[in-house]
């Protein structure tokens with residue numbers, strides 16, 4: 001749950017491990033699970049994206065992972081993924097546009113102010129379009145298509161660039177590259193039930209805007225992992241619209257602290273940690289080891305290469321152990337404030353391996369829930385975190401939703417189990 005003006009310093013930063021936050025010596029051991037949908041191979045050059053003759057490209061590109069389409073509460077189908085661009089020249093390169101295409105059909109175009117909004121030099125927090133020599137940028141992509149539109153199967157990316165010192169004929173002053181062909185994954189989002197019950201559950205840091213989860217790229221074991229691409233930080237708005245009353249630094253001031261967490265589907269537990277202490281709300285913890293970021297947590301195998309993570313569980317409240325066969329709706333723990341968290345919440349996501357951080361984040365949809373309202377924008381979370389009400393988006397009609405993923409800032413009621 002971040003304030004959008006400083007997206008990297010997330011308020012509910014939870015699992016975010018940015019480049020500056022960990023070193024190779026902190027990498028976990030024994031985590032060897034693989035994913036067919038993980039990062040693209042860097043071992044061999046990318047296939048040619050066009051059928052024409054080879055073209056020199058001063059910016060080389062690939063994607064962190066191929067996208068998996070998912071329908072959202074906004075009526076759109078989202079392809080959320082990341083384009084990685086590296087300047088291989090010994091001079092600065094300016095990005096002027098980035099587009100996602102299928103053949104001649106343009107699905108998304110970023111230029112003007114929208115391009116820096118979605119772009120960061122890796123390891124830095126500020127919007128950027130200039131890449132110094134050897135610098136790498138990430139462009140976070142959210143291709144949002146009408147749900148009745150034809151779904152693309154193969155994507156290309158066009159990247160407009162300019163260089164101050166042209167090197168004709170290879171590198172003219174301006175050029176448009178066609179790079180990073182990628183095949184849209186054919187897998188479907190796993191269908192699950194919500195991990196909580198009752199009214200007022202706010203989706204913090206949800207897909208697909210430039211929030212803490214989308215921007216979390218974890219440098220682990222030599223790879224870059226977008227484990228939290230579709231993650232949700234759940235907090236509960238009370239009937240008074242507040243997160244807490246009284247002392248902000250006490251977990252008991254948050255009425256949903258200790259709320260039941262439910263298994264989202266049938267399936268075995270493959271990881272469980274308990275015993276880590278509650279953090280003090282209102283500030284971010286420091287000095288955490290990599291395996292402490294999720295706090296007390298449970299990992300459940302949902303089948304078909306989908307693993308659910310329930311994180312920051314209350315100390316002593318993890319009710320299950322590896323090998324336990326869970327049934328959907330079963331109470332498995334309580335909302336807490338352990339690990340990398342600064343207010344009680346449930347961090348939930350689905351991923352490609354049992355490792356909370358070294359995974360590819362996968363989309364999911366809920367069988368059914370009620371969308372009640374939506375916080376007007378991320379800036380409105382500031383007052384909420386200060387103990388005041390958040391402004392709500394006008395015109396959001398309460399409605400039942402089926403088989404969609406909640407979107408960032410949605411406020412929902414989940415059927416009481």
Ligand SMILES: [Zn+2]
Nearest residue numbers: 014015233347
């Ligand atoms: Zn989170």
